[in-house]
Amino acid sequence: MAALQTEVVQNRLNGHIQHQSSNDGLDFDAIVIGAGISGLYQLHRLRQLGMKVKVFEAGSDVGGTWYWNRYPGARFDSESYSYCYSFDKDLLDHWTWTEHFAGQPETLRYVQHVADRFDLRRDVQFHSKVTAAHYDNNARCWNVFLESEVSFSARFLVTAIGPLSTPTLPRYEGLSSFKGQSFHTARWPKDGPRSFEGKRVAVIGTGATGIQTIQEVAKTAQHLHVFQRRPNWSVPLHNRPITSDEMAQIKTTYPDIFEKCQNTFSCFLHTPDLRNTFDVSPEEREAFYEQRYASPGFGLWLGSFADTLKDEKANAEISRFVAKKIRQRVKDQTVAEKLIPKDHGFGTRRVPLETKYFEVYNQPNVELVDLQETPIVRITEKGIRTSEKELEFDLIIYATGFDAITGSFDRIDIRGQGGLQLKQHWSDGPQTFLGITVNHFPNMAMIVGPHVLLGNLPRSIEYGVGWITDLLRYMKEHELTKFAPTDDAVEEWTQYVIDIGKGTLSSKVDSWMTGVNSNVDGKQKRYIARYSGSAAAFRERCDKVTAGEYKELELL
Numbered sequence: 001m002a003a004l005q006t007e008v009v010q011n012r013l014n015g016h017i018q019h020q021s022s023n024d025g026l027d028f029d030a031i032v033i034g035a036g037i038s039g040l041y042q043l044h045r046l047r048q049l050g051m052k053v054k055v056f057e058a059g060s061d062v063g064g065t066w067y068w069n070r071y072p073g074a075r076f077d078s079e080s081y082s083y084c085y086s087f088d089k090d091l092l093d094h095w096t097w098t099e100h101f102a103g104q105p106e107t108l109r110y111v112q113h114v115a116d117r118f119d120l121r122r123d124v125q126f127h128s129k130v131t132a133a134h135y136d137n138n139a140r141c142w143n144v145f146l147e148s149e150v151s152f153s154a155r156f157l158v159t160a161i162g163p164l165s166t167p168t169l170p171r172y173e174g175l176s177s178f179k180g181q182s183f184h185t186a187r188w189p190k191d192g193p194r195s196f197e198g199k200r201v202a203v204i205g206t207g208a209t210g211i212q213t214i215q216e217v218a219k220t221a222q223h224l225h226v227f228q229r230r231p232n233w234s235v236p237l238h239n240r241p242i243t244s245d246e247m248a249q250i251k252t253t254y255p256d257i258f259e260k261c262q263n264t265f266s267c268f269l270h271t272p273d274l275r276n277t278f279d280v281s282p283e284e285r286e287a288f289y290e291q292r293y294a295s296p297g298f299g300l301w302l303g304s305f306a307d308t309l310k311d312e313k314a315n316a317e318i319s320r321f322v323a324k325k326i327r328q329r330v331k332d333q334t335v336a337e338k339l340i341p342k343d344h345g346f347g348t349r350r351v352p353l354e355t356k357y358f359e360v361y362n363q364p365n366v367e368l369v370d371l372q373e374t375p376i377v378r379i380t381e382k383g384i385r386t387s388e389k390e391l392e393f394d395l396i397i398y399a400t401g402f403d404a405i406t407g408s409f410d411r412i413d414i415r416g417q418g419g420l421q422l423k424q425h426w427s428d429g430p431q432t433f434l435g436i437t438v439n440h441f442p443n444m445a446m447i448v449g450p451h452v453l454l455g456n457l458p459r460s461i462e463y464g465v466g467w468i469t470d471l472l473r474y475m476k477e478h479e480l481t482k483f484a485p486t487d488d489a490v491e492e493w494t495q496y497v498i499d500i501g502k503g504t505l506s507s508k509v510d511s512w513m514t515g516v517n518s519n520v521d522g523k524q525k526r527y528i529a530r531y532s533g534s535a536a537a538f539r540e541r542c543d544k545v546t547a548g549e550y551k552e553l554e555l556l
């Protein structure tokens with residue numbers, strides 16, 4: 001493959017390949033990788049600039065996260081009407097959500113509707129996995145290579161590959177030896193099981209996807225073994241259908257909804273209480289926690305006291321409350337203790353939301369296996385062998401998470417100036433400018449890359465896409481063909497992200513938000529992988545760059 005790529009690049013330089021574009025010999029003005037929520041919106045905005053754009057998508061349809069994650073129970077943890085696109089009023093008026101927190105099938109239909117409504121599919125090439133992207137400094141373009149060994153060139157490259165799109169499997173021996181069905185939640189087959197009647201099922205992992213899957217599997221499985229690697233804090237989702245009157249009201253208040261998202265810390269419909277934890281009496285504090293626990297969505301996590309995620313004593317207090325709730329909901333107190341995290345406080349990792357998840361362990365057909373006490377030795381032909389015995393299963397579900405944030409970049413051979421590999425450039429942690437551009441990788445922009453706000457993603461996506469679009473508009477108006485951040489700009493922004501992360505409790509724990517993944521070689525060192533400041537401060541810094549006509553970028 002490498003030899004072929006080198007040959008194709010050289011042929012381009014020699015003029016041996018005929019290109020479709022008539023202006024500069026390139027196939028496209030821009031190539032976008034990924035046809036999820038971010039890739040489709042970027043395509044729409046670049047079309048408005050009059051650019052010739054192609055989107056390459058590995059799957060067979062649009063949807064991104066909502067195309068791949070079709071496991072039972074998959075759904076929003078953000079309110080549906082805050083997660084959707086905000087850029088088109090007619091779209092907002094037309095689409096009707098059926099639940100406050102929509103499930104995967106409905107969300108996928110929504111993204112498909114957007115693609116059809118704006119005729120986006122004609123510029124998307126499906127079944128096209130990008131394996132490499134190499135920058136040609138002489139031609140100031142990117143050569144993008146597909147798994148099919150076909151390549152295309154473009155002036156600009158935009159990655160829309162998502163922070164949670166590269167699934168990881170555990171490192172157990174014998175993964176391929178199991179004779180029954182097995183798959184990762186993020187690669188659930190289109191015709192995969194929806195009912196588990198009469199089946200003996202194993203679910204490995206109790207993170208967000210594991211919790212959602214376990215809730216559904218437990219309803220019908222003959223027997224379910226949950227293999228817990230480490231427990232996670234989780235609180236009720238409180239989902240319910242949206243009535244027609246409610247939806248009509250939502251449609252009239254969309255401007256207010258999106259304005260509120262703009263003004264909250266991480267673009268969710270939840271704001272922290274201005275008081276600190278110990279400003280109120282124990283009785284008031286308990287009543288406040290109860291109210292937030294009973295509210296929908298991230299009310300308890302993002303709507304709690306102002307010092308909850310900064311002060312260890314304050315965090316211990318809310319952790320005590322949630323632990324009490326788990327003990328109340330799980331009858332067997334030995335099991336309850338195993339479900340309560342001891343290695344991190346509430347909210348210091350992203351909090352999964354659930355619907356009667358803890359009650360699942362009261363069912364006679366569900367058994368919890370604590371892998372800290374009873375580790376998995378290997379996967380066998382018939383099932384799973386632990387340190388105690390072999391268990392037989394019909395289906396093994398791996399809810400073992402993702403190689404987050406940088407993992408999707410690592411899977412593509414991205415090379416910038418002088419053949420520098422992005423994976424090598426980020427070997428000690430990502431280095432970016434605004435989480436959008438990378439030094440030594442000209443004309444490449446990232447939507448929701450490292451060092452950006454990972455809150456309510458569509459809100460971050462729309463802003464990021466808008467910033468990239470404004471940059472490319474500026475370049476078009478000034479007849480420029482190359483942009484790249486200076487080393488100083490990258491060093492300053494990266495250090496800024498690191499510095500603001502130091503004050504948070506989340507930076508002190510191992511999670512995908514701090515770059516740690518025991519399933520991936522080289523991902524055991526903790527670093528600051530995301531921007532942890534406010535959305536308003538992030539936008540202010542980015543807007544200042546735009547207003548200053550991109551002085552932090554080298555423009556040619």
